[in-house]
Amino acid sequence: MLWCRDAVFMQGGYTLSADLRIEAGKVTAVIGPSGAGKSTLLGGIAGFVSQRSGVLSWNGADITALPPHKRPVSMLFQDNNLFPHLTVLQNVALALGSRLTPTRDAQIKAEDMLTRVGLNDLATRKPAALSGGQQSRAALARALLQNREIMLMDEPFSALGPGMKAEMLDLSVELAKAAGRTVVMVTHDPADAARVADAVIGVVSGKAWAPIETARFLNDPPAPFKEYLG
Numbered sequence: 001m002l003w004c005r006d007a008v009f010m011q012g013g014y015t016l017s018a019d020l021r022i023e024a025g026k027v028t029a030v031i032g033p034s035g036a037g038k039s040t041l042l043g044g045i046a047g048f049v050s051q052r053s054g055v056l057s058w059n060g061a062d063i064t065a066l067p068p069h070k071r072p073v074s075m076l077f078q079d080n081n082l083f084p085h086l087t088v089l090q091n092v093a094l095a096l097g098s099r100l101t102p103t104r105d106a107q108i109k110a111e112d113m114l115t116r117v118g119l120n121d122l123a124t125r126k127p128a129a130l131s132g133g134q135q136s137r138a139a140l141a142r143a144l145l146q147n148r149e150i151m152l153m154d155e156p157f158s159a160l161g162p163g164m165k166a167e168m169l170d171l172s173v174e175l176a177k178a179a180g181r182t183v184v185m186v187t188h189d190p191a192d193a194a195r196v197a198d199a200v201i202g203v204v205s206g207k208a209w210a211p212i213e214t215a216r217f218l219n220d221p222p223a224p225f226k227e228y229l230g
């Protein structure tokens, strides 16, 4: 369980409070109006956004003071964060260490992960020679290879067309679940939550609400989310 206990995260002058528990092994969507603080919540969990008070714990261990690279967290961003001068294989293998020429073991693991995301034929290409969907697959492969227990997704597929977005969402969740990951994903689209999420965290007016089971949240949202969900 990921527990934000009386947590307050701060981004610039903006504060977000979160007093909630996210169940391990589940997929939790984060929904709310633009600027409400969804990315702030993910950044706070990842450690990129500073935490002003409260405790963040994962399966009983206090991770509040840990720097991002020591947290049990991998993150998928919208811009994919691929290094343009490295091949797909090198980018993915970076999940296992900082060597530009991966060890034999890292190469085998990266190739296996590329096969799982359907990119095995494109391992030697640079990111610029990939389509948007293929770049998303490479970023997903790297996040999965990082082997961290929590996978955060901050709308990584929002620039893709609707069909590809749904396909990538399904693939990410399928592979993350198979690897036993806990997924927390920001989305603007309630249909994404309905498609893959077990529960929904609503974020509005500087507060992240405790997760509510997806169908219940979407069919009978708490008052502050009624207008947003339409």
Ligand SMILES: Nc1ncnc2c1ncn2[C@@H]1O[C@H](COP(=O)(O)OP(=O)(O)OP(=O)(O)O)[C@@H](O)[C@H]1O
Binding pocket: 011, 012, 013, 014, 032, 033, 034, 035, 036, 037, 038, 039, 040, 041
């Ligand atoms: N670096 C920053 N400095 C100051 N304010 C910031 C900074 N980053 C974000 N904010 C503010 O914090 C608030 C929450 O931003 P955040 O990106 O978490 O919202 P969001 O719900 O993810 O929005 P969106 O759906 O538009 O991506 C916004 O009002 C934003 O303007």
